[in-house]
Every structure is written in structure tokens, then in C-alpha cells.
Amino acid sequence: MARRINKAVELLAQGQPIYYVGVEDRGYAGGKAAAQTWADYITYEMEHGPFDVSRLLDFMRGLVDGGPTPSGHRTPAVIVTLPATGADEQSFRANSWMVSQVLATGVHGILLCHAESPG
Numbered sequence: 001m002a003r004r005i006n007k008a009v010e011l012l013a014q015g016q017p018i019y020y021v022g023v024e025d026r027g028y029a030g031g032k033a034a035a036q037t038w039a040d041y042i043t044y045e046m047e048h049g050p051f052d053v054s055r056l057l058d059f060m061r062g063l064v065d066g067g068p069t070p071s072g073h074r075t076p077a078v079i080v081t082l083p084a085t086g087a088d089e090q091s092f093r094a095n096s097w098m099v100s101q102v103l104a105t106g107v108h109g110i111l112l113c114h115a116e117s118p119g
């Protein structure tokens with residue numbers, strides 16, 4: 001039985017490496033198929049493609065319906081790349097609506113591809 005919701009966090013807490021896979025089919029059927037992945041987490045690409053939150057929600061529903069995972073988790077962990085740009089706080093705050101929209105679908109985290117250290 002899984003000890004944490006997120007398998008990647010569970011493995012990192014044990015000092016283990018983690019491995020990911022990207023997905024091609026980003027709709028419901030793709031989520032259902034991806035539920036049985038070998039990977040510790042899934043990267044869902046939204047930086048270089050359409051920012052389609054409805055499709056992401058369908059993918060997440062497919063993951064739930066296709067689960068549980070072989071490791072006993074409800075779904076694989078899902079990390080979404082965002083198209084938010086801007087290297088300063090003001091620019092990112094203007095794009096913060098993307099974070100809210102994506103997290104509301106139930107993903108496990110986001111990857112800010114262009115983030116820089118504050119300062």
C-alpha cells in the first residue's frame with residue numbers, strides 16, 4: 001500500500017532516484033492508459049502546446065479511472081510545465097492565474113521552466 005499520495009515524494013524521502021515519462025495523448029484515453037506507467041511521475045507538457053485546462057482535467061479523470069497504479073497509488077504523480085514567462089515577481093504574478101487553473105485539476109505539482117531566484 002502507498003504511504004504517500006505522490007510516489008515521487010515517497011521515493012525521494014527514501015533517498016531513491018525518480019524517473020518520469022512524458023505523455024503524447026493528453027485526453028481522457030491517454031490518462032487512462034498512463035495510469036499503469038512504469039514511471040514515478042508524469043510530465044504533462046503545456047509550455048509548448050495549447051494551454052487547455054479542460055483537456056488536462058479529462059486526462060486526470062482518465063488517470064483515476066485507469067488506476068490504481070502498480071505501486072498502489074491512486075494515480076501517478078503529475079507535474080505540469082507552464083507557459084508562464086517573465087523573470088521578475090510582477091510578471092509572474094500577472095501569470096498566476098495559470099497556476100490556479102492547473103492546480104484545480106488535481107495535478108501534483110507545476111514546473112516553472114523560466115523561473116529564476118528572487119532578487
